[in-house]
Amino acid sequence: DTAVSQTPKYLVTQMGNDKSIKCEQNLGHDTMYWYKQDSKKFLKIMFSYNNKELIINETVPNRFSPKSPDKAHLNLHINSLELGDSAVYFCASSQAHRENRFFGSGTRLTVV
């Protein structure tokens, strides 16, 4: 009954591959997010979706493409993976009119 769940938890892949990370929330929230956390623990917003519509798109390479099939899911697809993509990626969600984000437990992506 995890509130925000993302899979896989660990992902090791070679440069140039394409991979996806899935996220689902069962909180009934309208807004979902993807954050990237680097090796120094710095957390940065990548995307946010509200009711399946993109509302924030930070300066992220277009190799990263979020997809929201419904408001409970926000998946992240990454093409042509690069070494610099190695990081922990967090999915999060929030309720309408509330600022607090509920985070998943993260996906550690390692590109070799």
Added chain:
Amino acid sequence: GESVGLHLPTLSVQEGDNSIINCAYSNSASDYFIWYKQESGKGPQFIIDIRSNMDKRQGQRVTVLLNKTVKHLSLQIAATQPGDSAVYFCAEKKEGSSNTGKLIFGQGTTLQVKP
């Protein structure tokens, strides 16, 4: 024990002591602030928040203080316990942006609690 944001990323305290984690935020137009706790291998978890019309807010064993004059935020943890060991982040939201607008996260401070 006390930390000073970006310049002292690790704070080490004795179990039972009070901890103070500091954060210097960047935008004088920010109107909402939030503290998160991130334990190893987990995502950030909400601790406490405060709006810019307040200067203090208390929770269970935690207090957040906001000083808008110097753009400073602090998190005080009373009677620190081993379970408080984690990385603590402050985050700010710009005034006028929607509730789902960007939260800007600080670098984070690692709190280590010595038994």
